[in-house]
Amino acid sequence: MEFALSEEQKMLEASLRGFLSDRLPMERRRAIASAGTGHDQEIWTDLVAQGIGGLAVPERHGGAGLGVLDAAVAAESLGYHAVPGPFAACLVMSPLAFQASGTEAQQEEWLPRIAAGEARVAVGFASPIGQTGMAKLAFDGKRLSGRVQSVLDGGGATHVLVYLADDLPALAAVDAEGVRATLLPSLDRTRPLLDVTFEDAPAVILNAANDPLTARTRVLDAGRVMLAADTLGAAQSMFDQAVAFAKERVQFGRVIGSFQGVKHTLADLVTVLEPCRALVWFAAYAQDAVPDEARLAALQAKAHLDDVGREVARLATEVHGGMGFTDLQGLHYWFKRIDSNRQLLGTPERCRHEAAVVQGWIST
């Protein structure tokens, strides 16, 4: 029994964090976010060179063949640094979708390109997942029509994978005829969402899964764990910034961190935030290794991190006082990231409802 990250996972974390704190100072984050593209070729190329492109791609297809826990470690680091660019959908959900539902030939064709960072596949759902927004698609066997909003990892997307009402994923190129993909000016400027309209657009279906619903659920739950890990990282960053600020900022002739009002707020936050890390680790690990508990853990990790994240985001901002409210301080990048994660792939209320169903506590 070892409940801890492996040495390799710690190294992955240390190298990503070292790299990101060097390469992504606030001005850089701000510049990329202002552009609103949700993608920066230089950061992307460097991250792929760090190996995150192939994390979830099997070795035989040119990846590192790692698990959901390794991906969660990366997601936490990306959230910590509010990295502008795709990850959860492009580098975790879509490679898992190809493995769960693609034919051998489709995997052969796409997975190496994903690992190399050439194919960036955004993911959307036209099947119910507890997310608001327009999602209606029709597929006639060859061509796709309709519209999907709130597609994840829209920035720099080359393709989009959408789950249809019958749980089968369909893949279309963003620049294909009949596809109109509009990057939305999203709340979270570091990871803008995509609005995609299809008009008789050419698409291929991934139809090799024995049980499409199970395959879709696995991809969706892995995505939920990634968003939970991202929120964990973002919340930890806001918390660390608040502690550092409380140790420096002087008012009434004292550093504000010596006031119990501030100290106790920070103690409250760390008390709820720190156990979240173990929950996220377990939820991620369970996706690969504890099938009986994988669904419950993913749903509860998503819901719990959404709630804790919101609390940390608010109070860490408050500790910064007026500065926290400014664009200059830049805390809002993390605040908005946490809020966006909450609304995507099922709100906490929806995830908890599903968790009750999964455990047989209620029937639907």
Place this chain on the structure above:
Amino acid sequence: MELTYSEKYRALQTEVRAFISKHGHLSPKQGGGRQKPSRKALEWQKLLLEHGYFARNIPKDYGGFGLPLDVLELAVIATEIGKANVYPGIMNQGISMLVPTLLEVGTKEQCARWIEPTIRGEVIWCQGYSEPGSGSDLAAVKTKAEVENGHFVINGQKIWKNSAHYSDMMFLLCRTEPDEPKHKGLSYLLVPMTATGIEVRPLVTMTGRATFNETFFTNVRVPINQIVMGRGDGWHVANVTLKYERLLLGDANRLSSRLVRIRELMERTTLDGLRIMDIPEYRDRLLRLQGEVMASKYHGLRLLTEQTRGEDSGIRRLIVKYNGTMIGYRLSSLAVDVLGAAGLVYDAMDEAAETDEATAWHIDNMYDIGLMIGGGSTNIQKNIISERGLGLPREPKAVVPPARF
């Protein structure tokens, strides 16, 4: 991550399961700990001790099982016992706090004399720390002990001692060196509750029951060797004890089993003809708490791994008491709400208090507030977490209001 147990632990798992299927029917009912152990509890305790499922790592000479500490073994035993819902053994302040303290800082003679009867449940201890004027500011205790003819002579008053009315012994923090600074003037004494000059008066708590007591000391004499460590070391010893208390109060197994009981309660209780479980507002509260309990449980596993590796858990350990007592209180609050108006029949003094479901939940709910206060109140925990854990500056020196005459 590797969450399966190796061969050695699986064998222990099998062994504990076999023990439970053979002897489980002898287990006393869960709960209590607010009463003197029953005969049934004492016999069950004996069985647990013989099999090494209690006091597993306490030396054989002191009545334990004598195995070296292996926290994973303890986790396996606790998990199996928890799953089977049998009594995990007697838990009181002597067992959870005094025994580890004696093992850490007591003399051989003290260990040999006190540990065995304590873990067997035959000698019951109470804690003599707080006073009317000294709660969170524990080092300010005024109860004093002066040395006279090879004895300490104790005078003063202690309060909040759970179970003092049926205790045999007290571990007492008192001032023996009045000329030393506050923290250096204290000593930690072991005092028989039968000593002449001790008067115990029941203190009725908010639950309506007299589970707390005030104890008055008038020229109470105890031999000078009844001290743990030396004169002036009391503050150090008391902190060793408190460290064990705080870990006890944040136990995630307890939260998990409480969650299961509330789930069952919600499945069989109805409101206006609907199962409470089918009412979204109540269900969402249960599921929120489940998320919190899960986080605490996996956090506990993480601490366990750090402990087996001899790593310092730092702030991760400091948050356990505050986090655990807070979740515990919210769980019992939900239970009380599920019981609703029908659960308002409350007669805490009644013999059946601990067996009536609604009364027991209400007592637990109030008692949970006591747990938030005892063992270093929540506000003190927050100071410890922020100062020791986060490195924030201490409060500026206190300003005591001047006397008005």
